[in-house]
Amino acid sequence: MLRGLVIVLLLANALLWAWRQGWLGDAGLGAAPSGREPERLAQQVEPHRLRLLNPPGAAPAPPDVAAAPATAAPEAPANDTPSAPADAAAGPSALPAEPRRCWQLSALPAAQAEALRRSADTDSALRGRVTEIAATLAPRWIVYLGKFPSAEALQRRRAELRQAGIDQREVNVAALSPGLALGTYSTEEAARKALQDVQRQGVRDARVVQERAETRLLTLRWPDLTAAEYSRLQAALGAAAKGLQACP
Incomplete structure (x- = not known):
């Protein structure tokens, strides 16, 4: 019995070896593997367009070249010209602002203050620019x-x-x-x-x-006057302009 088992194993090994060699073909055992693989060649589409990246005998490509992308976006050229200041782009530098001052006539009776305010408003450059500060004299x-x-x-x-x-x-x-x-x-x-x-x-x-x-008093103030506007205020107030003082 042992001899029969050995003979069966030998026959099985022989059949397996014959199938691997392709001698049995497609005789009910499935397609045998072949180094030629003609069925794979029949399935190829336009095989003449295939190109080997590393043909036999060629040196391997450097790692950095192989990993590089196909196309690289060109870098923008460096601009060595220093950027112009923001104020230069706006045009020539502005002239310094003309100094302005606040002038006032203080502690005037209400009737007198109203008359002087109307006199100053006759000048269009001064019209509507006066402010009033009220106070009461005991x-x-x-x-x-x-x-x-x-x-x-x-x-x-x-x-x-x-x-x-x-x-x-x-x-x-x-x-x-x-x-x-x-x-x-x-x-x-x-x-x-x-x-x-x-x-x-x-x-x-x-x-x-x-x-x-009891007397109601008004202080008249003209803020932010240029030197030219101050001269016009003096002319509009006449003799009362002697009481003009710089605002505290």
Whole structure:
């Protein structure tokens, strides 16, 4: 029995070797592999167009050449010319800006300020460029002597008051001049108390009057004026231009 098994194995090996050699053909055992492979050659399309990249005996291509892409985008040529400054592209350098200043007429009564504003607006270059800052001047009362009939009479009375040690000053309000103020107060009540003290010092003809009522004041400002515009403002304001001052 062992001999029969050996004979079967030998026959199987012989058949396998004959099939690998192609001797059995297609006799029910499938296509035998062949080094010639005629069936593959029959399936080729336009075999004459095939080209071997590395034919037998040729040296292998360098790694960097083989890995290089078929076409490389050309690099842009380097520009050695330094870039021009941004302001040069815009044209010639601009001239320095002309200096400007702010000018004002401060603490004017409202009626006077409005008149001067209208005068300045007659110049088209200044029209609408004024700004107003409002303020209120508090009322004021004084212990008053006057009116005196003349400036000489006022000076004689001043000498008497200085000799008695009583402080005084001249009143510049047109309705009360020539006259003297023996004290200035923010309320009428304070002025009446001071009047009693003056009367005890022997000044019998003094009285309390309001030197100034509550007054609304306006400051007129013309910002950002060039030297030429400032000259035009002076011409438009006339004599009042003497009060122009630089804004703080």
